[in-house]
Amino acid sequence: MKEINNDIYIIKPYKLGDIDCSVYLIDTKDIDGLISIDPGLYIEPIKNIRQYGFNPKNIKHCLITHGHLDHFGVCYKLKKINPDINYYIHKLDAEKVEQIPYDDNIENYYKGFEYKPVKITKKLQVDNEILKFGDYEIKCIHIPGHTPGSVAYYLETDNSKIIFGGDICGATLQLSGGDLTKYIKSMQKLLELDIDILCDGHLNVIKPAEKVIEFIQICIKMNKYLHIILEEEPNNIKVWYDLTLLEYELGLYDNALDFCNYLLEINPNNSEAKELLKKIKKHNPPKFEFVKNYIKKYFGNQINSK
Ligand SMILES: [Zn+2]
Incomplete structure (x- = not known):
């Protein structure tokens, strides 16, 4: 756990090979207690905030950036800790949280993960809607692209403009509900905000x-x-x-490995790619077979005949 700005923390940084997301916390120092932004997949990092003098029971609000399991899978366990916790997500992604999620991505990435649905307290539907918690005003900016209901949570402190963007670097592939055109528009919206800190x-x-702009x-x-x-x-x-x-x-590096392996499969003598593969392997990335599966699904027999 590390303080990013006054009373704003990253409680679980993402590490290589980790399917869990980065988890953030805001201490409102008010009756609104703690706000968790994307609580993630596992309860352990949340329990660990005790070490830093915070009580997980005091997490009263949970803002979810989008409907992918790695960002909200832990919600039902959080509700056990605090039955009055409030959940927020855009209405277009809400059903992912409120139903038992089942799709191919879950089968591929979260095999055996047990999820129990939770009820969303407030489904966000108005772009730029403001949520007030203590002295904090959090603007909910609808940024469709990675998913239809992706939201960036924006706030201004005395010294910084901060945004919790969810999967800014995530894919926008059609098969997984993404939309590249909408994504580009959404990112342009974010670029206009002159953000100092992107979580x-x-x-x-x-x-x-x-x-932030470069990223x-x-x-x-x-x-x-x-x-x-x-x-x-x-x-x-x-x-x-x-x-x-x-x-x-x-x-x-996990994506890089997947792409490089596929590149060498279709173009085995590519010496630049062979060199790059050596560099990637030094980081010991975990193996995913995402690319091959996606191409097979998207192009089917069309690609096999080439
Ligand atoms: Zn995602």
Whole structure:
């Protein structure tokens, strides 16, 4: 647990190979208690806040950035700790939390994870709606793209403009409910805010303002590449390589490994890719078979005949 700004903490930073998200906490120092932003998948990091003098029972509000299990899977356990806890998520993603989630991503990534649905207290539906907790005013900015109901939670302190963006660096692939055009518009909206501190759903805290802008621009580029190779031209070697390099530079070594392996499968003599693979492997990334599964689903037999 680490303080990002006065009374704002990252309680669980994302680490390589971790399927859980980055988890954040705001101490309102008021009857509103503690606010958790994306409580994550596991209860242990939340229980650990005791070490720092906080009580998990005092988490009274839980703001969820979007309806992916790694960001809210722990909700029913939080409710056991505090039955009066309030949950907030955009109405377009709310059913993911209120129903037993079941889709291919869950099968692939969270095998055996047991989830029990919880009722959402407030479904966000108005863009830029303000939620008030103690002295904090949190603006809920609708940023569709990664999912239809993705929300960035924005607040201003005396010295900084802070945003909790969820999966800014996440994919916007159609098969998983994403939308690249909407995502680009949403990111442009964020770029106009002159954000000082971006709390990302997986890549932890990005600051200062120049780095935030650079990061969002890289994420847009990454998603454009992803769209080309996974939805348009799966044999575009140059884009495969550029994307792999981008993922490597971002420190997303598991994605980089997956992309590089696939690139070498379709273009085995690519010496640049072989060199890059060696560098990626030094970080011991876990193995996912995301790319192959996605391509098979999206292109089906069309790709096999090539
Ligand atoms: Zn996500």
